[in-house]
Amino acid sequence: MKKTYLMTPGPTPIPPSVLLSMAQPIIHHRTEEFEQVFAEVRQGLKYLFQTEADVLSICSSGTGAMEAAVVNLLSPGDRVITVNGGKFGQRWTQICQSYGVSVDELFVKRGQPVDPDVVASRLANGDRYSAVFTTFSETSTGVAHDIGALAKIVSAYPETVLVVDAITALGVIDIPMDDWRIDVLVTGSQKALMLPPGLAFIALSDKAWGKVENSRLPKYYFDLKKELKMQQKNQSAYTPAISLLIGLREVLKMIREERLECLFLRHKTLAKALREAICALGLDLFAPTSPSDALTAVKVPDGIDGKKLVKHMSQKYGVTIAGGQDELKGNIFRIAHLGYLGHFDLITAVSALEMTLRDLGHPVTLGKGVAAAQDILG
């Protein structure tokens, strides 16, 4: 027997009650029964997004909703700013460029948050920007950008919208969409929403919907105006991911019961406990300045093979964490602490990490990281 533990930044563990709700016989989507499910989901999503706007559900991975933002807001020849602080920030650049949009990319050193002043001065330089695209929690580096500050800056420009990929941030970090005046907020199902991948979500401010009216980039499957019209009737333009929406209803009930403030506090505590454990073990955080509460990226210590560390932890101890991606491959490892996770999942991860480090010959005092985490969690 080998028990396994999933500590990756998506997919995240799915609560058994949610798994079972999705294992019920499927229902047809053009029925009152489905419309009732979707009505509850739509309400729950507004609570989670902290918005009065409609939150649209799209059957795709999170990247699909990112593309939806681009093709529904922009027109050929538009100029935008993208914040590239990692693989997922870079994705905004790639999507925009695929559609012939002019991109001014702000490259941010990996492990660092973007400096809001840099965005402010770029916007102030006189060029007309249609949008600023950024990541909230950059999953590839473990950094959380200061979206509150960016929103303050961008909202002063009547023709510029702020588009935020909150795929590993929403449901983890407090993101009051309406209060902060974020124009477009995107997330996916397999992160804090504790579901399998396959659903993405996008909400737009009135300012953003205004841009949608004038957008001339081509779209069909990701046409948000068509989706809005249908989803306001508790239907969708194309066959929805019925079973995932049924699971989502359960998840949103759980989130309402926990309440957002407790949800954010739980994630903050788990994140802090892990960071303390990492420091107690003498390892270095990859993103010490502005770490995300969704996951923690850690520098692989000298003399240790990063890929081997991740593999060993999975094969010997059954604990799946993530390695680095692209240019960070082998240099960092990432332990996630978002979604359906409690104190002892974190203790498990720290414990497995300590044992793995010892197995690989790195000097470690067993239990030292665990104790540091316990101190925060107790």
Place this chain on the structure above:
Amino acid sequence: MKKTYLMTPGPTPIPPSVLLSMAQPIIHHRTEEFEQVFAEVRQGLKYLFQTEADVLSICSSGTGAMEAAVVNLLSPGDRVITVNGGKFGQRWTQICQSYGVSVDELFVKRGQPVDPDVVASRLANGDRYSAVFTTFSETSTGVAHDIGALAKIVSAYPETVLVVDAITALGVIDIPMDDWRIDVLVTGSQKALMLPPGLAFIALSDKAWGKVENSRLPKYYFDLKKELKMQQKNQSAYTPAISLLIGLREVLKMIREERLECLFLRHKTLAKALREAICALGLDLFAPTSPSDALTAVKVPDGIDGKKLVKHMSQKYGVTIAGGQDELKGNIFRIAHLGYLGHFDLITAVSALEMTLRDLGHPVTLGKGVAAAQDILG
């Protein structure tokens, strides 16, 4: 207690073993375990598609794979033919037009198949067409077009590819993709594949991949070259719909065990039994000339409210069938017989139909349709 029965052309009932396979704790996609699942899925899909080509899995509804076909094959200014024999044929026109492609639409009378000679003479008129887009089984009317004949015609044109939406046809009707020289074949998960909606599939011939090389329509999420490269490594470009792929592995095992010839025969028999039952009840088939084996569309008899018929059958008897869509709303009802359905599911549907007709005041001899179906099924 009220038992319910799903007889709609998507979603279709999901086998309990498949539901339970998807209710297992989720696994991460960047693991050997997932790659093993995906490798088996890819093999099984080739068997189902009757092709040597790679069958790509996309996280979207079927419409997403249709859009993928359009944006990966074509360039601005291209000219294409679309076969519009119903709502889903018309969708090809809409997608192409959304991307600025020049469309010559062949409108086909609802309930009739396209005349292959009309396509042949349109192609022979001297214009250069990049593609012919057609539906196989038109879900909105219950018609099956003669794709074998169309493939023969189109394959004679070296610059023209035949793109077939087989969303309710694949796994129901024999479609030897390679033998017939179909260039692009598209399907979705929630039809004969007996899964929840959320996955779509697309396979391309070498001729079609040649067009992909030169395509200049914009794309990102639906970029098939990128997907091919990743999926040949048993990975996908973006987070895949992990749980659906795990369910799909089970489904494809079931299909292999049943064998394609038996799968097609089962559907043919169910379809014939239902058509005989409908005729025995004195009702008229909406598509008598070339009916699909996936679903049967029936004209609502005079004096009966079509919407009420569908609603009554669902509310009183728990049997969900589909009404007509768009201009056919209220004029037809559609009973599906594809996927995880056996003889007695069909008997149930016919029986509920008879009882519903009587409840609504339509003269009917109870058991007459059932007997006609039994005669075929026995």
